[in-house]
Amino acid sequence: MADLKKHLPLIAFVLLGVIWGSNFIYMKLAAQLITPGQIVFYRVLFGFMPILIYAIVTKSLRLSHLRHSIHFFVMSLLATTVYYFGFAKGASLLLSGLAGALSGSIPLFSFVLAICFIAEEKAVFLKAVGIIVGFVGVAMIANPSSEGVQSSNFLGVLYMVGGSLSVGASFVYAKKFLTPLKIPALALTTYQLGFAMLLLILFTDYTDITNVFTDTHATLGLIIGLGILGTGLAYMIYYFLVARMGAVTASSVTYIPPLVALFIGSIIVGEPIGIKDYLATVLIFLGVFLLRKR
Helix, strand or coil: CHHHHHHHHHHHHHHHHHHHHHHHHHHHHHHCCCCHHHHHHHHHHHHHHHHHHHHHHCCCCCHHHHHHHHHHHHHHHHHHHHHHHHHHHHHHHCCHHHHHHHHCCHHHHHHHHHHHHCCCCCCCHHHHHHHHHHHHHHHHHCCCCCCCCHHHHHHHHHHHHHHHHHHHHHHHHHHHHHHHHCCCHHHHHHHHHHHHHHHHHHHCCCCCHHHHHHCHHHHHHHHHHHHHHHHHHHHHHHHHHHHHHCHHHHHHHHHHHHHHHHHHHHHHCCCCCCHHHHHHHHHHHHHHHHHHCC
């Protein structure tokens, strides 16, 4: 038991990477039956419920927090609705492994936006090289070596880039407007998902939304894999890692999902992912690595 407790942060670290990396195949399966917007609706619905319960049990929510609702609303767009939609749409157009590989580029977009809007962020030479190298990797995936997917691939990459830009902007927005408020991360996420849920209830097109329940794998992947585990539990694990490892170390978990997504796509599902695509993923990793150098 003592050994398990000692290694729990490492186990949680790997588990979180595997959960996030699995999200792309779940989105791919669901996209064959329902629209990307409907995928986002289900993801937020089943991800929000465990987060809300956990926040209530831990007494993290305060009525006084609601005076900052405008910030929660902006975050619900940037870090949930637009972000999730971009990735769901991108995953519907791309091979799931390639969509997962592109998710590794989120730090690149975050840093570019931070340079533009946060005064203390500086584009030193090594980080500038990292940005260039990483974006070369993204560009390579936009023109893959795989046969038969070129027509939709560029559009899929654009949606993934849009999702990455959105969540990257959320990091910058949170640092400027939410971090100074000292509101617990669990509460912030609850408000963020809650506001997103309200928006999705109002604007989701419910036409044929139940089609996903005609396929058991797609249903379980969407509700359990993408919603409960990929959103709800994933946030809880991330809070645990930040508390035990620190924010910088915990953020390194973003290296794992692209590898998991590529493994699932190429080995388990048998997607035609080529050498050029693997090289592009390496370049994205290298770019992000250079960004983290001091």
